[in-house]
Amino acid sequence: MSQDSREELFRQIPAVDQLLLRTKVQSWIAKTSHPFVVSEIQRLLESMRDSIRSGGGIPPFGADTSSLESELERRLLARLRPALGSVINATGVILHTNLGRAPLSPAARESLSALSGRYTNLEYDLAGGQRSYRDKLLDSLLAELLGCGSAAVVNNNAAAVFLILRSLAFGREVVVSRGELIEIGGSFRIPEIMAESGAVLREVGTTNKTRVEDYRSAIGPNTGLLLRVHPSNYRVEGFTERPGLRELLELARSANVPLVEDIGSGCLVDLASFGIAGEPIAQESLAAGVDLVCFSGDKLLGGPQAGIIAGKRALVGQIRRHPLMRVCRVEKLIYGALEATLASYRTGRAFDDIPVLRMLSASHQELRRRAARFCTKLNARVPAGTHGILVEGQSVVGGGSCPGANLPTTLIAVESERCSPDEIASRLRAQDPPVIVRIEEDQTLVDLRTVFPSQESVLLEALCKSLA
Numbered sequence: 001m002s003q004d005s006r007e008e009l010f011r012q013i014p015a016v017d018q019l020l021l022r023t024k025v026q027s028w029i030a031k032t033s034h035p036f037v038v039s040e041i042q043r044l045l046e047s048m049r050d051s052i053r054s055g056g057g058i059p060p061f062g063a064d065t066s067s068l069e070s071e072l073e074r075r076l077l078a079r080l081r082p083a084l085g086s087v088i089n090a091t092g093v094i095l096h097t098n099l100g101r102a103p104l105s106p107a108a109r110e111s112l113s114a115l116s117g118r119y120t121n122l123e124y125d126l127a128g129g130q131r132s133y134r135d136k137l138l139d140s141l142l143a144e145l146l147g148c149g150s151a152a153v154v155n156n157n158a159a160a161v162f163l164i165l166r167s168l169a170f171g172r173e174v175v176v177s178r179g180e181l182i183e184i185g186g187s188f189r190i191p192e193i194m195a196e197s198g199a200v201l202r203e204v205g206t207t208n209k210t211r212v213e214d215y216r217s218a219i220g221p222n223t224g225l226l227l228r229v230h231p232s233n234y235r236v237e238g239f240t241e242r243p244g245l246r247e248l249l250e251l252a253r254s255a256n257v258p259l260v261e262d263i264g265s266g267c268l269v270d271l272a273s274f275g276i277a278g279e280p281i282a283q284e285s286l287a288a289g290v291d292l293v294c295f296s297g298d299k300l301l302g303g304p305q306a307g308i309i310a311g312k313r314a315l316v317g318q319i320r321r322h323p324l325m326r327v328c329r330v331e332k333l334i335y336g337a338l339e340a341t342l343a344s345y346r347t348g349r350a351f352d353d354i355p356v357l358r359m360l361s362a363s364h365q366e367l368r369r370r371a372a373r374f375c376t377k378l379n380a381r382v383p384a385g386t387h388g389i390l391v392e393g394q395s396v397v398g399g400g401s402c403p404g405a406n407l408p409t410t411l412i413a414v415e416s417e418r419c420s421p422d423e424i425a426s427r428l429r430a431q432d433p434p435v436i437v438r439i440e441e442d443q444t445l446v447d448l449r450t451v452f453p454s455q456e457s458v459l460l461e462a463l464c465k466s467l468a
């Protein structure tokens with residue numbers, strides 16, 4: 001492009017003041033602020049200059065003030081959109097860590113709205129009219145539900161593991177099986193967290209086989225505790241051996257060292273009949289005599305992000321008194337949402353109230369019926385060359401839990417002659433609210449297991465718009 005024609009293009013770019021004269025721009029200034037709108041106009045005009053400088057000419061949105069006004073509006077709206085928003089999870093991954101893991105129960109959501117804009121008795125003893133401690137709030141409810149002496153709540157299970165190691169085994173050895181030295185997504189690695197905590201890792205056994213004898217021969221005067229970790233997100237199959245909890249407990253008792261179990265998911269109910277086998281249940285470990293268990297609040301428990309440390313009163317007390325407890329503490333909203341979630345377990349309504357458990361326990365028959373109904377509606381609306389078909393498949397627990405789960409579902413595969421699966425998925429993400437789907441073997445798949453029934457009509461609209 002010649003210098004002259006480039007100059008000609010630069011001349012087409014209006015001045016900031018010209019755009020400021022437009023009524024819509026004025027109304028944006030009234031709604032937001034003068035500097036905010038001006039800086040966005042400058043950014044917009046600069047992007048046009050950049051495009052011309054690099055030889056791309058006037059960008060496709062054009063250079064006349066009315067087109068620029070529309071482009072400016074689009075950009076202002078995008079800038080004002082909150083960074084965090086709700087999305088429709090059509091992936092069928094129930095505890096999708098990237099999508100915020102567990103959606104909360106109606107009661108937990110009510111608690112958030114009731115507590116968030118008001119003062120609370122977070123650290124206040126209403127009977128005595130004096131200072132109290134926040135970790136007392138859920139102590140008795142957790143102890144009752146889990147059948148243990150005491151329980152403390154921290155920010156997440158990673159913090160729980162760290163705090164246990166730090167406060168009970170600083171400078172001492174922690175015996176762990178080589179088969180349990182796991183990494184959970186987001187680079188939480190047992191050996192690394194152990195090193196950071198100041199405890200000394202004492203690995204025993206091998207990747208596939210560890211016997212109780214391996215633990216026994218590792219125990220010595222400097223042993224702080226025995227740690228058993230639920231290998232949440234993978235399975236060792238074939239020629240394997242892992243000591244039973246009871247054997248390990250007998251050893252811990254006779255050596256007089258605590259046994260701590262990181263059970264990961266925080267499963268409080270038996271999920272075997274729903275295709276999830278082998279998940280340790282917190283109450284069962286505690287009833288068997290494990291000194292401490294820790295688990296997440298936002299995995300199978302179905303509550304807010306939290307880590308729960310439960311077990312013997314003396315040990316929980318020792319952890320509570322550690323200075324780093326202050327670093328890991330959670331805020332009032334988490335206590336509220338967690339209490340409401342736990343209350344559903346207490347009243348036996350967990351499978352009715354808690355979305356994660358509802359989704360897990362949804363029957364294949366019910367999902368097939370929903371998918372068939374949805375697919376019929378979709379096909380009545382989408383243009384020629386586009387359609388949904390039913391495909392049998394599996395949902396996924398996710399969140400680093402239950403890799404071997406069997407959760408049969410019926411998926412809707414969305415096909416278009418004009419759009420690739422990646423394009424469809426990208427258009428769906430651009431909807432409001434964004435829709436996230438799964439792409440597998442070059443198919444765009446919608447799994448209604450993780451879609452709330454009340455979201456189905458919005459999902460249908462989003463699909464119709466994306467396929468149009």
Ligand SMILES: *Cc1c(COP(=O)(O)O)cnc(C)c1O
Pocket residue numbers: 156157158159161184188229230231232233262263264265295296297306307399400
């Ligand atoms: C998920 C998990 C963690 C980490 O829990 P967060 O709540 O995500 O911090 C630790 N240990 C095990 C075994 C887990 O499954």
